[in-house]
Amino acid sequence: MLFGKSRYTAVDIGSKNISVADIKVEGHGRMNVKKLAKKDIPAQTVVNGIIKDTAIVANRLQEIFAEVGIKPGKILTTVSNDSLIVRNVSLPKMSEKELSKVIRWEVEDYIPFSAEYARLDYKILHSSEEDMEILLIAVKEDVISSFEEPFNIMNLDIDVINIQPMSLLSILQYQEKLDLPAAVLEIGAAGSRIVIGDKNNVYLSRSFTTGGEEFTEALIETMGLDYENAEIRKKEDGLKSEMGEEEPEENIEPIDIEDLGSSTGSSGIIIPLAYNIADELNRSLDFFARKKGENGVDKIYITGGGSKLKGLKSLLESEVDQEIERLNPFNNFLFDFEVDEEVAPYFSVVLGLAASEVLDDES
Ligand SMILES: Nc1ncnc2c1ncn2[C@@H]1O[C@H](COP(=O)(O)OP(=O)(O)OP(=O)(O)O)[C@@H](O)[C@H]1O
Ligand SMILES: [Mg+2]
Known part of the structure; x- marks a missing residue:
């Protein structure tokens, strides 16, 4: 982003905690974190990756915004990892226009639920004369709509819904740590997720229930x-x-x-x-x-x-049999306040959501 400034309010609704980051994008993609906040949500509010009580979530979000003084900017958010499918798919070479028309039929075999009930997105990773490889992202419609509902209740438009694995890779890319393949293990409350990628590829994205x-x-x-x-x-x-x-x-x-x-x-x-x-x-x-x-x-x-x-x-x-590093999502961000390193693990996803937008603007 060369001209103008943007403000992002990134929200991660977990099964245990809601994390929020309010960020101002300065010139040349530098990001200034204005506010960081986290609040827990009651048990059974998010069950099997679906927000069951959207009013409670909307309430908590409103409380966070009021308590730390956030007037929401462009909303960036994410959905749970349950029933999230992230896969590399090879297809015959076609234009983006054709791809957007046929994607639903082409990928039916790759997702364990009917594509009819899924929201699909894709990113073209590579293409040659004959073939192309895409990164396919599929989320069940009821999962995604449950994550949209709290914002509807609050009368807020969502600017972007991203997925957590991409956001975790984005934070590393923003910190220039993805020249070589890296793995991120994110351990939440309802489960854990592993993503392996570099700046041009996502090789693997998996989740499991031990958290x-x-x-x-x-x-x-x-x-x-x-x-x-x-x-x-x-x-x-x-x-x-x-x-x-x-x-x-x-x-x-x-x-x-x-x-x-x-x-x-x-x-x-x-x-x-x-x-x-x-x-x-x-x-x-x-x-x-x-x-x-x-x-x-x-x-x-x-x-x-x-x-x-x-x-x-x-x-x-x-x-x-390899060293493991704690991801520090605060690197490369400017802060208006003293940050407590102890809370870093809760903010990788939200800061990654903002990083992903800034990287998109630059490319
Ligand atoms: N010091 C600690 N030692 C062990 N576990 C901890 C510690 N601090 C927090 N936790 C655990 O971290 C989990 C919450 O993490 P996090 O906020 O990332 O989850 P979440 O995003 O709400 O969940 P999910 O992404 O799975 O829906 C809880 O299970 C909590 O008990
Ligand atoms: Mg989480």
Whole structure:
């Protein structure tokens, strides 16, 4: 954006938290963060990736805007990752006009629900004389409309609906960290997601149900705690108590898995869930290495509230045998206030939504 300035209000409605970033775009795509805010939403408001109680969400959003003083700019938002399909599809070469006409029929085989009930979008990744490869994005109509409804209630027009994996890649690209393929593991409450890409490609996007909530539920079931106390316990102890570690996470040496197996085995309460995440990450990395890059990914990043679980980063590092970095979504943004690095994992998606718009404007 060379002339004029834009203001974006980016909103991520999660199953546990709503995160909002209010951003002013200065000259040459530099972004100035005016406000950041996060508020939790009651359980059962978002169920299986659909907003069940749109009024509660609209209310919470209104509260956030009022409390931190946001007069919404262009609204950027996202939908849950449940029933989100992101796939590379090869098609015979055709014009964009033809593609927009036939896409619904062409992709029927690639999505597990009828294309009739899906909202489709695509991006042309490569094309040759005969073929083209597109990135296909499909979201179920009822999912997407449930995410639009809170804004309808508030009488706000949505400027862009993006998807979380793209937004996570955009934040890295905005920080010039996508010259080589990278993986991002985002651990939320309802689940986790993995995306692997570089600045021209999305190689893989997957989600699975192990996230912060499963860890809390495991503590409730096995220790008889109520929800609040299970959350407190989880945040205070992390994996530490099950690993017999007392040091802060960043100082823990990579865990020796053999030792762990013998001391806690699968009898740990939440350790098995951490291994689920490690397995999913390993499967995705293997897939990428087999299909695209025998050297694997250059970097692996983690983000999302669930990535704050103490001991998780080092467990994952030793399982995938590669260093993992905490994604810092604040890099390359200007701030009007002091930011608290502790909250960084909650803001990768919203800042990525804005990054994606600025990158689009530049290209
Ligand atoms: N210090 C911590 N240790 C462990 N877990 C944590 C910590 N801080 C936050 N969490 C967990 O992070 C989760 C919330 O993360 P986040 O805000 O990214 O989820 P969400 O976006 O609402 O969920 P989703 O994207 O899955 O719908 C909760 O399960 C919460 O318990
Ligand atoms: Mg989330």
